[in-house]
Amino acid sequence: MMTSAPRIGFDRFISVEWATAALKVRAGVAQIDDLETVLDAAGFGAAARTKTRTVLNRLWLEPRLELKSYADRGAAIFKAYPEMPAATVHWGMAVATYPFFGKVAELIGRLSALQGDCASAEVHRRMSETYGEREGTYRMTNMVIQSQADWGAVQRAEKGKRVFRLAPTVVENDELTVWLIEAALRYAGKPLAISSLQSQPVLFPFNLTRPLAYLVSNNEYLAVRSDGPNNQYVALRDMI
Template identity: 70%
Template sequence: MNSSAPQIGFDRFIQLDWAVAALNVRAGTAGLDDLNALLDAAGLGAEAKKKTRTVLNRLWLEPRAELVDFADRGIAIHKTQPAVAVAALCWGMAVATYPFFGKVAELVGRLSAIQGDCAAAEVHRRMSEIYGEREGTRRMTNMVIQSQASWGAVERVERGKRVIRRASTAIENDELTAWLIEAAVRYAGKPVSVTSLQSLPVLFQFILTRPLAYVVSNSPTLDLRFEGPSNQFVALRVPL
């Protein structure tokens, strides 16, 4: 599923309002001028603005071919359920689009699961083990953590040395729940155990309150698979 996905690409700090503006452009409720105005107001230079737009293009404006339908379904949820947290839609799209973003989220979620916080140095160390010991890995990991702070998921304290979870957001909409699960499955690149869905580290910011096996079984894009009498897995449905 991630075979054509870039290994690294989320290399800029992305404020939540920029991501939401890109979402609204795709939804047809805002124009590119509105997005550009936000970037200009942030004081970004020409090169920084260009690179930021590249991230936002992949995120919402020009998703990869295999994610176009996924993005459009996220936009449909936004249009029919405007009260749904737009941060959840941006998070799901980032996880599905950028494996690097997803891996940072997974590590922060796993390392902070017990005490609610973790050392940024430990996140950096594990990202370096996966993506290599180079300055780009550290810088981009910082960009993702900073972005996740802007999106309401974490708080950076002690001059960024520690990362603290913020209060989780309850997801009570079936369509958004299924869409976020699909984002996690796309990130994982393989079927995911249904019993693990409530505590997936990559979705640590959210509490999935709905009956998940029921939600998955009613989703047109997800399949519920059985391996033995008690092991259920969720996978992407293969188009006929």
């Protein structure tokens, strides 16, 4: 039985540098003291540092029980392919861990699909519909967008009024491709049509170039099922 995910949780700006320092600890290529040094350099006050560490702990250092294997596999991919932008695995882990982060990503992906940009006010409006119209929702949505910008997925313009997609990262690695698809499945919490995997809004920063139907059919963590001759779905094996 899966434990309940935190409702919001991702309530701080998280720079790619801080997240990568935590990931390196998870991957066994750095020590916790190295992360503390990076956080020291950020000049946090005591409360801000504690809250930032809480997000980093949940993201990489102390993931929820059902995400430990997923985090370990993400860290192994990062370690095996040092040329890969670390933000790629940060994105997958954040989407799988934090529904709030995933919802912002999904909305930006949907709203910017046609023209490559969207109004941040529209993202805020739709987040408020789900999480309530309160100052915290607005502020935390801004924190997620700011983080996504630092991770190289989007750019904010017109004093933050518009959000532009940046060029997607081309993903040509089979292992990483399936790992990102697993993130989308964990966020969705339900099977997804294989035909929709290439265009999942929550994965908008990535161009998945590999044969997705073949990859998901041959992955030990995923299961494919059919609903008619032309409708195939993929799901997490532990959710079936």
